[in-house]
Amino acid sequence: MVRAEWAIFEEDYWAINNVLDDLLRSSRASNVVLIDRTGQLVSQCGPEVDFDLTSFASLCAADFEANYQLAKLIGERDFSTLFHQGARESMYLAKIAKGVVLVVLFAKSTTLGLVRLRVKRAVEELNDIIERLYEKLEYRNEEYDTFDETFTRGVEAEIDNLFAD
Amino acid sequence: MSLINYSSREINCKVVYYGPGLGGKTTNIQYVYEKLAPETKGKLVTLATEMDRTLFFDFLPLELGEVKGFKTRFHLYTVPGQVYYNASRKLILRGVDGIVFVGDSSEARFDANIEALYNLHDNLKEYDLSLEQIPFVMQWNKRDMPDAIPIAELNEELNPEGYDNFEGIAVQGVGVFDTLKCVAKKVLRQLQTS
Numbered sequence: 556m557v558r559a560e561w562a563i564f565e566e567d568y569w570a571i572n573n574v575l576d577d578l579l580r581s582s583r584a585s586n587v588v589l590i591d592r593t594g595q596l597v598s599q600c601g602p603e604v605d606f607d608l609t610s611f612a613s614l615c616a617a618d619f620e621a622n623y624q625l626a627k628l629i630g631e632r633d634f635s636t637l638f639h640q641g642a643r644e645s646m647y648l649a650k651i652a653k654g655v656v657l658v659v660l661f662a663k664s665t666t667l668g669l670v671r672l673r674v675k676r677a678v679e680e681l682n683d684i685i686e687r688l689y690e691k692l693e694y695r696n697e698e699y700d701t702f703d704e705t706f707t708r709g710v711e712a713e714i715d716n717l718f719a720d
Numbered sequence: 721m722s723l724i725n726y727s728s729r730e731i732n733c734k735v736v737y738y739g740p741g742l743g744g745k746t747t748n749i750q751y752v753y754e755k756l757a758p759e760t761k762g763k764l765v766t767l768a769t770e771m772d773r774t775l776f777f778d779f780l781p782l783e784l785g786e787v788k789g790f791k792t793r794f795h796l797y798t799v800p801g802q803v804y805y806n807a808s809r810k811l812i813l814r815g816v817d818g819i820v821f822v823g824d825s826s827e828a829r830f831d832a833n834i835e836a837l838y839n840l841h842d843n844l845k846e847y848d849l850s851l852e853q854i855p856f857v858m859q860w861n862k863r864d865m866p867d868a869i870p871i872a873e874l875n876e877e878l879n880p881e882g883y884d885n886f887e888g889i890a891v892q893g894v895g896v897f898d899t900l901k902c903v904a905k906k907v908l909r910q911l912q913t914s
Contacts, residue, residue: 560815563727592814613781617811707912714904714905
């Protein structure tokens, strides 16, 4: 059994993806990405992107975290949303429960107002899913026995293999 | 903060390289990046000043082969070592699964090591964490410096707890893989409960 800080099970993954998919269509955004605050990619919805999604997730998390610290400096609890405007593509980031961050990429085919409106509903739905997921983690981790000693030894062998001089 | 995604069958872990400025944190990650096969590594992201000093962080994702249907990924981060970038250092530590302390062996940087270690303790405290809870490995880098302090002395003064430690000359790759292997395995062991 593995004790992770958090985990996403199959049904939650699809519940999250449904919300992201809805948001993508209703906001006419070009892509929707869900990350956690440590920069791990949780899910992505939309056409395949032509940039490095792993780096993107890591930088978005850092961006959100830096702004969180800025908010604290000026006496705010946090900034629940961030907006970056580009000439062609823009980004709208919104805080979800438990340190999860929603990132919406959008172009001229939509407006900031519409994105903001649709994100508001999606944030509420995602909050519910993530909160429920954390409640479930309290006991569901026990059911998974994939990560036993054999697994750990297997990954250790992979580590040795990767870093063989 | 390790994340297990049962749907995409992935495990993600975060390892942070910490230590005094110009100690070799970025050099460690650059060596890993240069030496690994393209299919096992992602893009190396560096947020540095014009003088090549780390401003915010360096980031390198690594991917291990599948075991029991699960892919394991390690995300390597460095923090900026310069004293006045503490706010950046603190936020990179959020959700850390394993830490490598890259110390500078040279006599002239001895105090900088002490300062960086204190700073690490302080910053972890802000997340209600302590070094005892997190897989931690030390690397005494720059062993080729003429004024390098003997390892025994460095450990006695800066590593009284006896954490696993390695000698390093990161620019030549000495000790880089050993250090990373050690911390990665510790992170895995931490994931597996007793």
